[in-house]
Ligand code: SAH
Ligand code: SF4
């Protein structure tokens with residue numbers, strides 16, 4: 292490793308190699324929205340040490356991979372990327388540049404120092420619980436050394452968070468994520484999240500409201516509340532009571548500037564009446580809900596430890612639709628969980644037909660080390676998983692297209708986000724997350740305008756101002 296003189300390290304904001312200009316950090320994010328949020332948080336923390344973000348890997352002084360461990364493929368991607376980065380680091384070292392390489396996120400938490408054993412190019416391994424210590428880790432590495440920091444969450448974990456947000460939030464767009472809850476106590480038998488993200492921790496109301504206010508001041512109009520189990524959120528309110536997510540949404544709708552709210556990801560068991568009532572009574576809450584069911588088979592739901600039946604899910608959907616008839620549902624599905632028979636899979640196809648999803652994410656079951664599912668007998672053959680996934684995705688795609696088609700001719704509101712790809716075009720966000728393309732500038736960025744949908748594109752809707 293190239294040693295850096297410790298004196299250089301104190302000169303925050305300057306490169307240690309005499310190249311001049313601020314140090315640059317390149318962050319690559321894999322996995323879920325929580326990682327997107329965390330990547331931003333890490334960039335914020337590093338900005339205090341003088342790092343500016345770059346989109347160009349080749350010019351980075353610090354490379355961070357914010358990784359995902361959810362399926363084998365996701366985890367393995369990291370190692371192929373590290374191979375590419377090793378070459379780059381070697382090339383740059385020949386020119387006298389030092390590049391610090393860090394692995395963050397769920398692979399870091401799950402594999403710890405094994406990562407450095409397998410990919411010695413890595414200087415820092417840091418888990419999601421200790422990002423507040425990242426700047427310190429980078430300084431240590433630049434003084435010569437390696438850092439592995441995968442401690443589990445401390446009790447005061449969330450008290451450390453706002454410090455990362457002190458000062459001005461730069462304008463980053465009109466939509467933003469806001470983490471309200473992290474970790475999971477559900478232990479679905481296929482899932483690594485309870486191990487990589489630890490036990491459920493909820494942030495108190497005052498912190499969440501303060502962050503929402505800062506985002507609103509920076510121009511954000513739409514906030515998506517994040518949590519691995521976001522609807523299990525229970526935070527202490529200013530009145531000393533425990534609030535639930537429904538109550539929190541009402542409070543956030545009162546933050547000046549915030550016009551739209553969403554939350555993800557929800558577990559069916561935690562959809563309580565107050566939250567369903569928020570879908571009925573709160574205009575700011577978008578009529579879109581990601582509510583994974585994973586499978587339609589009661590046997591497999593049980594084996595997955597989802598702790599509800601297919602009928603429970605259908606009843607819940609009825610209740611939500613009674614409160615908000617136009618709500619659009621999105622889901623996650625796993626095919627080929629151990630023991631899944633042809634009949635079990637047909638039950639999944641049936642629940643998809645019964646519910647109708649406007650958006651869905653479906654996966655072949657991937658056995659994950661340390662989870663109960665990996666040790667179950669009756670693992671399903673890859674070819675069978677392939678065939679089932681294809682059939683399921685064909686059905687889900689048909690439903691998605693039918694939904695998009697049903698919107699043509701309808702009016703809706705769109706949050707104007709940015710110029711579109713073609714000159715003159717503008718892009719915005721519909722209530723259902725489907726991007727909307729407009730042929731003329733319908734207002735300013737951040738405005739919410741009424742449009743009429745004219746036709747569907749591959750993954751978008753075209754519209755004219757109403
Ligand atoms: N907290 C969310 C899910 C987080 S993981 C929830 O409870 O729904 C996102 C999705 O990845 C899951 O919903 C599941 O469909 C999928 N997934 C998780 N572990 C998996 C595995 N081992 N193999 C395949 N898909 C998996
Ligand atoms: Fe994973 Fe289940 Fe927790 Fe979701 S609820 S994060 S799928 S263990």
Ligand code: F3S
Nearest residue numbers: 322323359360361397
């Ligand atoms: Fe992946 Fe971790 Fe998110 S495993 S899905 S990055 S919580």
